[in-house]
Amino acid sequence: MEGLDIKQIRKEYGAKCAVDSISFQARAGEITGILGPNGAGKTTAIRMIMGITAPDDGEIQFSLNGTTYPGVPKSMVGYLPEERGLYKEARVIDVLFFLAGLKNVDKAVIKERAMTWLAKFGLEDYATSKIEQLSKGMAQKVQFIASILHQPKLIILDEPFSGLDPVSQDVFKAEIRELANQGATILLSSHQMNIVEELCDRIFLIHQGREVSYGTVQEIKEQYGNYRVIVWAHQDIHEVVSLPSVAHYNQPGSKRWVLTLKDGVRPADFLASIPSTATISELSIARMSLHDIFVKIAQGGINDETDLEDSPMGNHAELA
Amino acid sequence: MMRQTWKIAQWEIMRNLRNKQFIIGLLITPLIMLVFAGLPRLLERWNEPQMLTYYVVDETQSIMDSGLTLSNVELKIHTGGSDSAEAVVRDTDATGYLVISAEFLKTGEASIIYQHRNHEGVAVLQSVLTNVLQQARVQETDMDREQLVYLTSESSVVAMAMEDADVPDSHGIVVGIASIVLVFFLVFSSGTMLMQSALQEKRDRMAEVVLSSISSSNLMQGKIIGHFLLGILQLGFWLLLGLPAVIYLLDFPVLEALASANLPLIIFFVLGGYLLFSAVFVGIGATMEDLQSAGNSQGLVIMIPMMSFLFIAPVVQNPDGIIAQVASIFPITSPVIMIMRAAITRVPMWQIMASAVALGITVVIIGMMAAKIFRIGMLMYGKTADMGEIMKWLRYKDVG
Structure with missing residues (x-):
């Protein structure tokens, strides 16, 4: 497999285990999402992948064109950090020269690529402006350019869309997808689940330093997102909630029930099993969204009945 | 690796050289230093020594033949008493007046009443009076002035390192x-x-x-x-x-x-x-x-x-x-x-x-x-x- 291979990496700070033996792969040409609540260990994991800190244990391999490197060579990594900032008093072009220069790119090449990218984002007139003169969105574009100017083989993007307007978000999404199509391995960390769902080929879920799940978006939804049924009815629906295919239910309103189906129960089978006597006025069935799965993980499972209102439960025993 | 270090060093240098604050500091510091270090010296060069004028009320009549040359202190004999001397000092804006009482040759005590305080003037007058006193007393002992100079001359010490001392x-x-x-x-x-x-x-x-x-x-x-x-x-x-x-x-x-x-x-x-x-x-x-x-x-x-x-x-x-x-x-x-x-x-x-x-x-x-x-x-x-x-x-x- 070409791309990034993380094997059982672990990192402790004093008594605290920030990353506890996690493993996953990010394939070349794919966008892999790394998701988890704040403090889950994402930043520590990303720092280890970039070689800023070394894992206490485990291995990080990067394969490209048939060669496997122990750790990712620094010249091949491009990084867009979550907390953005650039040298405020420096000029845009100087910052690009400096950062790409650290990756050993030739000056003439930097200049040519920089101008192409700046033009792509409509910033060609700002090349000699100081960073502090740019708007937040412009600075973010400059930093994105800085992270990919050296044509990295592994691109790590931490919250690339935060603070961008919808138009710029679409431009970013298209560029990121294009970079993947050109063969780059892309690791994307974001809390905007709709974008993750739309963009990521695979997802690695981390919580409290441990792996929660790893797979394609569909696999994860199948794993965690049991079907959720919302029923509106004027009378009691005892005969529905007591069906064997229902894992559990609650009644957040006097006329509304939220049912979670058992693992492996398909919507059609559930619908077929509803007695014809049931007086249902309205019914909807949907998988738990990635957003809800994420929220559930962040909360360490669902303990409170009220959570069911917006965040239908799944198999939280697996998450505990 | 050294190349990367050098890139950072270059960046730090360039960033500062392009920074207005740094450039202003670079230009202003020598100006400030010049003001603080150079100016007093320059002022000293331009500053002419101030002439000090003292009137002398001399009851012993001995000051005129003291024979001392005074660079910036002028002594003017006042023939009247202390009271009129004070008025003259005030009128002529002189530095002050010196009273040498009749007892001076015995007690060695004299007084300066000043309008403008000046330590240098006091020091000069003190050395003049010391000289006057010594001469007057030498005359009592029949010693001449050359002998006095010979007796009261100061030693002069020159400190030199030995040739092989490597100091x-x-x-x-x-x-x-x-x-x-x-x-x-x-x-x-x-x-x-x-x-x-x-x-x-x-x-x-x-x-x-x-x-x-x-x-x-x-x-x-x-x-x-x-x-x-x-x-x-x-x-x-x-x-x-x-x-x-x-x-x-x-x-x-x-x-x-x-x-x-x-x-x-x-x-x-x-x-x-x-x-x-x-x-x-x-x-x-x-x-x-x-x-x-x-x-x-x-x-x-x-x-x-x-x-x-x-x-x-x-x-x-x-x-x-x-x-x-x-x-x-x-x-x-x-x-x-x-x-x-x-x-x-x-x-x-x-x-x-x-x-x-x-x-x-x-x-x-x-x-x-x-x-x-x-x-x-x-x-x-x-x-x-x-x-x-x-x-x-x-x-x-x-x-x-």
């Missing part, structure tokens, strides 16, 4: 003092800039991006080298402006002095001192969130280089004494004190070697500790670390 000459002392100023400048000016640069990189959230390209030790070394070169650049610029002024105003043989100083020793200890304290400063900078949040511990650490000040006076008084010997070997004070001792006395070779080795080892140890703190501190956002945390970082086995 630095006075020009060397000037170079020594200039080198100490250089150490303090590099440590405090460049050191502070260095600290701010680490702080700023953290605040601008660039540390992580840069560290995704190069190692933290390269980053730290690059910063230290960059700011050293910036400091030298600043000093070089100022010297270029200031040297002609120094030669004109102070009439000092600069080249001769440089030739007579122990340059290899000075260069080693200036460099060693800078490296030692810059490592401390950059490490401390990495532990802080911003300058305002610098805790007491950080403040104390920044004061460490000042320790040398405590030893300067005792070392000048007794450059071969035990305090001087210890302070010139102890690595925190040695950069300043060794340069100073070498300028004023002949330091035994073993002490120089011991001091150099101690400084070298300390630079390496402190550098390694600073690198560890820098590596963790640069990636820590949101708060200033306290001493306890910094000690904890130092105990981490592997941070990289």
Whole structure:
């Protein structure tokens, strides 16, 4: 497999285990999402992948064109950090020269690529402006350019869309997808689940330093997102909630029930099993969204009945 | 690896050279120095000595044949009494009047009543009166003036080093003092800039991006080298402006002095001192969130280089004494004190070697500790670390 291979990496700070033996792969040409609540260990994991800190244990391999490197060579990594900032008093072009220069790119090449990218984002007139003169969105574009100017083989993007307007978000999404199509391995960390769902080929879920799940978006939804049924009815629906295919239910309103189906129960089978006597006025069935799965993980499972209102439960025993 | 360090150094230099504040500081500092150092000297050159006028009420009639030439004190005999003398002094805006009573030749006591206070005038009058008194009393003993001069002449001592004593000459002392100023400048000016640069990189959230390209030790070394070169650049610029002024105003043989100083020793200890304290400063900078949040511990650490000040006076008084010997070997004070001792006395070779080795080892140890703190501190956002945390970082086995 070409791309990034993380094997059982672990990192402790004093008594605290920030990353506890996690493993996953990010394939070349794919966008892999790394998701988890704040403090889950994402930043520590990303720092280890970039070689800023070394894992206490485990291995990080990067394969490209048939060669496997122990750790990712620094010249091949491009990084867009979550907390953005650039040298405020420096000029845009100087910052690009400096950062790409650290990756050993030739000056003439930097200049040519920089101008192409700046033009792509409509910033060609700002090349000699100081960073502090740019708007937040412009600075973010400059930093994105800085992270990919050296044509990295592994691109790590931490919250690339935060603070961008919808138009710029679409431009970013298209560029990121294009970079993947050109063969780059892309690791994307974001809390905007709709974008993750739309963009990521695979997802690695981390919580409290441990792996929660790893797979394609569909696999994860199948794993965690049991079907959720919302029923509106004027009378009691005892005969529905007591069906064997229902894992559990609650009644957040006097006329509304939220049912979670058992693992492996398909919507059609559930619908077929509803007695014809049931007086249902309205019914909807949907998988738990990635957003809800994420929220559930962040909360360490669902303990409170009220959570069911917006965040239908799944198999939280697996998450505990 | 060295290339990456050099890129950081270049970036630090270029960033500052493009920075308005730095350029303004570069241009304004020599102006300020000129004002503070040059102006009083210039004023002194232009300042004509002020003429002092004293009226003399001389009841002994002895002042006129005192035979003394007075450069800027004019004595005018007043024939009236004290009361009218005061009125004359007031009318003519004279400095004051001198009353030599009839008892003077016996008691030696006279009084000056002044309108304008002037210590120089009093001193001149005192020496005039002493002379008058001595002459009057010599006449009583039949001694002539030549004999008096012969009897009261002062000794004159010339201090000269033995030809083989190998003691630095006075020009060397000037170079020594200039080198100490250089150490303090590099440590405090460049050191502070260095600290701010680490702080700023953290605040601008660039540390992580840069560290995704190069190692933290390269980053730290690059910063230290960059700011050293910036400091030298600043000093070089100022010297270029200031040297002609120094030669004109102070009439000092600069080249001769440089030739007579122990340059290899000075260069080693200036460099060693800078490296030692810059490592401390950059490490401390990495532990802080911003300058305002610098805790007491950080403040104390920044004061460490000042320790040398405590030893300067005792070392000048007794450059071969035990305090001087210890302070010139102890690595925190040695950069300043060794340069100073070498300028004023002949330091035994073993002490120089011991001091150099101690400084070298300390630079390496402190550098390694600073690198560890820098590596963790640069990636820590949101708060200033306290001493306890910094000690904890130092105990981490592997941070990289």
